[in-house]
Amino acid sequence: MSYWNEKYECMSKDEMRRVQTERLIKTVTRVYNNVPHYKAKMDKAGILPGDIKSVDDLKHLPFTYKQDLRDTYPFGLFAAPMSEIIRVHASSGTTGKKTVVGYTKNDIEVWAEVMARTFAGAGAGKESFLQVSYGYGLFTGGLGAHYGGEYLGATVIPTSSGNTKLQLSLMQDFGTTHIACTPSYALYLAEEMEELGIRPEDLKLKAGIFGAEPWSESMRREIEARLKIKAIDIYGLSEVIGPGVACECEYQCGMHIPEDHFIPEIIDPETEEVLPAGSQGEIVFTTITKEGLPLIRYRTRDLSSLNYEPCKCGRTEVRMSKVTGRTDDMLIIRGVNVFPSQVESVLLSIGETAPHYMLIVDRKDNLDTLEIQVEITPQLFSDEVKKLEDIERKIKKEVESTLGISAKIKLVEPKSIQRSEGKAKRVIDKRVL
Template sequence: MTMGKFRSPEIETASRHTMRIVQSDRLADMVKRVYENVPFYKRKLDECGIHPDDIKSVDDLKRLPFTNKTDLRDNYPYGLFALPLGQVTEIHASSGTTGKQTVVGYTENDLKTWGECAARAITAAGGTHEDVLHVSYGYGLFTGGLGLHYGGQAMGSTVIPASSGNTARQLTIMQDFGSTILCCTPSYAMYLGESREEAGIPLSDIHLKAGIFGAEPWTEQMRKSIEEKLGIKAYDIYGLSEVMGPGVAFECECQNGLHINEDFFIPEIIDPKTGEVLPDGEYGELVFTCITKEALPLIRYRTRDITCLTHETCACGRTLVKMAKPRGRSDDMLIIRGVNVFPSQIEEVLLHTKDVTANYQLIVDRVNNLDTLEVRVEMAPDMDFDAVRLVEEKEREIKGRLHSVLGLSAGVTIVEPKSIERSEGKAKRIIDNRHTYD
């Protein structure tokens, strides 16, 4: 196999010895910074009886306490920032477990790191400064759009910030502007591919050669379909806003796992129940320590994604540790059209809606390659259902409230009391018919 092209060969093909030195230095420095600047971490480390001077190498990582998504919520919005806002250049946010957003911040250097990480992903997908990067992730608080945008800029590529939606226009841009690399969610890539076929646009009018797809789980079968429908090679990209955004890990041409940018984010796999670190090849929860982040450096952040790691030199030549495609989550978070949805957010809305109960069921499906969410909720016994209008108005009211909380359009169906299936007394809350994990 020929050697791939690397964005930063000295790091991407570094020996384990070199990588450990880089990581150890950065980790020690990071723990000092957070201890001095983030009261939350000072308290946590003090409680564990750890002094920053005790942390000398990556081997000491396992002594440090975990950070959970709830810690971000409890310190909403800026409580875990290690720098005053005056030094923070950009803010992003994603949905949290109870309606409150998870807020993340970046300094100028953090954004540079982000651009570097995304640029490594673009390079691994065969991109150069001559490519035209078509970014159809949503732009805004969501990290998808700007993450790949910064990557393209770092490459010196031509970036088209198309953002999401308006599929006909996307296809016109693709043809007329000569897009060569498409970046979006895999389900939207499928949708674009289907729409191209329906519109009768021949593949020869599409100049795409590669696609970088992430922000939601997808299967090998989807990959094949996307590759056929758009005439491209499809690459996976992984990230989460708490750690950075897209580009935390990326696929190379081998398409058999994602290389983690471990000079910035040290990964560990733990047993989600005991917190014990698991060896290579064993599946568990992925945990990241952001060793260079300035604005929001998190220690051992629990991603809730279930995957495993392998430290072997890849056929592409990279030595960066690889993670398998996540095969599930250790919590009940759903990713719908790239948006994080926690059942607790929906429950909260239902609890505060008159005439319905909090007995609900979420039915997630994929129709025409787009994720759909249907919320079935039991009416309260005293609801006046005697006119169709009353039921439909209530459904519309809930739909509107869900949209403002989730940022996502969901179908709502009001059903009879006690009609949602219960097993051992507990309602079966989530039915996911997408089969998005292989």
């Protein structure tokens, strides 16, 4: 069994608690002294840094929400001066404003470290050829995997996303052994291989590290059967660090969390009470080594559970189960965060349709699709076809500019979208996850 950092990956629970306590105290002091937003929150809760004496005191600290990052956009939660921030990444938010993350030199090294552990857990090493087919740019996937692969000592092939025929050609020519991409793209690669007459035996591919979108066990089985590889699940959030917050090992029995960097909790999303080990609830993370954007008790809105038993691989790190859903209305479509409220703001800004809409999410040919049904007004209903087509194009352009992904726009008759007396139902997700 290959470990990247055996000292921490196989550390005893008592020793890990000592490490976490020391790092938590430093982090709490750092945010209190350097981030006015955190100081105000802690003062309001009547908590000073000196009150935090061990990991047991974590439950007394206030939560951090995505809204906190929006309220302090762009750099208000940074705990390091901008002169020490060497990179920023960002993910989409509900209002069009992005959630911005800053990294110091040390943060980039921590990120590379946790991603190196990820790849080692998937069986990769210095002799491996790692093809990174996540998108590069503000999205954390591509560069996170890239730096982790280099830190591991693997040969990194930075293909980014798209250009599938070239990707397959390089996999054959370079002898790619591991690939990092979305699971839906992995199935698309399998389809293209079949069309081009490329057999799994023609490749040296051993494993794939798949994330950035929800996927099911049945999808895992299909990927493994068609590509003849081991499909490894990875979990990440740009706010916490990016990919590498948790990842499966070769035994595929829960995602290992690097507890020396991130402390997880499971809470009841309604009462915010911390739940005992094994309970299903919302997973919350506290970062204890990050300098640029440390987060205290960040509410992810993702539903999961924690297993503290040692894994068959020998690692003692806590494992989180596959995310089963969310407590908010955010969708993840082709690796992009999508909120119905973003669509609503676009429609209201255009102002030529009724404010009633429905998002239909599906998975066709193993790729996520998004159709947005928009109700037209009675006046528009009797208008000429060209006028309706112009509105459709205008909505499509604005939606794609706001969301960052393509969507099919379908104008529907007045009052054809079901009304609700309670919270409006805006999403129909037909994907089998």
